[in-house]
Amino acid sequence: MYMILVTAGFTTGILGNMFIGLINCSDWVKNQKITFVNFILICLAVSRISSLLVVFTDAVILQVDPHAYHSYSLIQCSDILWVVTDQLSTWFATCLSIFYFLKIAHFSHPLFLWLKWRMRIVVVVFLVFSLFLLIFYFLLLETLPILREIHMIIESNLTLFPDTTKAIAVKSLIAFDLMYLVPFLVSLASLFLLFLSLVKHSRNLNLISTSFEDSRTKVHKKAMKMLLSFLILFMLHIFFMQLARWLFIFFPTSRSTNFVLITLIIFPLSHSFILILGNSKLRHTALRALQHAKSQLQEMILSFHRFSGIFTK
Template sequence: MLAGLDIIFLTLSTAEFIIGMLGNVFIGLVNSSGWVKNREISLVDFILTCLEISRISQLLVSSFESFMMGLSPPFYSTHKLAKPVTLLWRITNHLSIWFTTCLSIFYLFKIAQFSHSLFLWLRWRMNRVVIAILVFSLFILLFDLLLLETFNDFFLNIHAMDESNLTLYINESKTSYIKTLVLGRLVLLSFSNIIPIVLSLTSLLLLFLSLVKHIRNLKLNSMGSRDFSMQAHKKAIKMVVSFLFLFTVHFLSIQLSNWILFLFWNNKSVKFIMLAVYIFPSGHSLILILGNSRLRQTALNVLWYLKSSLKREKPISSLQINLPEPFQ
């Protein structure tokens, strides 16, 4: 029988999974239909399609991991299901982060206005720049997985023991564990997360500088304070800021859950920290829909169609029945 905390954890995990899947599948279907219809795909649609595929895969892996931890934590660790699941999750999470970073870079080259020769050279070769970044990320992923293999073995060997042996093992190897874990986490952080953060922060800074420059030019030319370029700048800045905020929550929740789950594996309440991991793949898809005019309009059309369909098919219980006056 499942405990109350397990039921709540699985319910919340399922709800976040459904919300994330609806948003990501919707974006994937819209971009795929446009690709089939036009028989060509733009760079931004390619990035979005790959991003949604990686996030759908990430949500599936995360959902499986949540159910295994909620239904049978001993089975999850004893049969070493955690190792392949963690590997798959790491791959999908890595791809999701880097595709989102490429989206931030696309906003920069598409919207920002700079006359520097290097910026113009990179803008003219924007497709090649994005491909080069993705290839570079694959090398980082390979190195990341090699380090992760070591940590998975260490983690599973500890939690395969019973509680008394676990306490004894931690006390005997505390110093060695802390040194190894801290060093490994710093390496993984540097290669897997710092580089995307730096690239996104750079895109955000350059977009902001471009916006300031654009506003100054408008004032000098006595033009209006609002135009399409300014709105595009502001929208791109909001998208990049939302990505950085959600990614920060995502990253901190992963680090916190790794530490707490290692120290308190049998404590069921700490699993709720993992629910924050869903925020990035689920919440960011909704932000992408609201920030993209085509996706937003398509979503509104779908909602209007569903609302119209529900109105046309009223259930019997919703029909008004004229009763005699005493019964009204």
């Protein structure tokens, strides 16, 4: 049952992200140029696919051969891949939040206008800053040899950590949380400022006695729904990521980590489908693809019935 759930979530997530990547890449090839948001979506899709592959590989290894993680090099490699791929996915999703905010929100403040005109520079600066945070985390991890301590405990068949090791583990988990704090606060600020922009725009509409909802209001609400859904999924993802690391650090031999890994597929899976539904081009292409697949399936069923009818006569 465990492997069925993991495989189903992994396959669905891969298909959703591959769809986003392929559609945007085909537009890139067809138009011989790419928009900034499409480039972010391609990077996000690739990072999500990588993240899903790492989680799926870990889940399979833990299910097939739990003793494989007695190897320190495998523990270290898995941790690095896990952190890097998940961080990349988080950064590009946050870049998308920044893009929506700067593109849709409307303020007359000089700082906002300066940021809006230099949108690409803002995103690049955020990515560089996030990269420094990631490097700092790995440097800190080298000074806190928690992975080696876990390996020693597994090898010695111990069940309890010494107090000094527990303190080191808590520090490493706090450092891990700090990496997610920046993208979370940036996304939260983007959502809040979009809300303020919508309130300001609604007041302007009331002043001119407009009773209907204009296109800018609809765009604001649509972007806010996407950002809110991202934040909710992101908070759940951080919680389960932290839970998985707590279980792995303090109960390295426990099989409960396996089931927590299933929850880590939810974020890259769900958010990808939210992006597809929120993007009119991706949504219409997906609907056409589903309709085509449905008609092909119906034709296959009819052909099978005809073929089986020949033998029954």
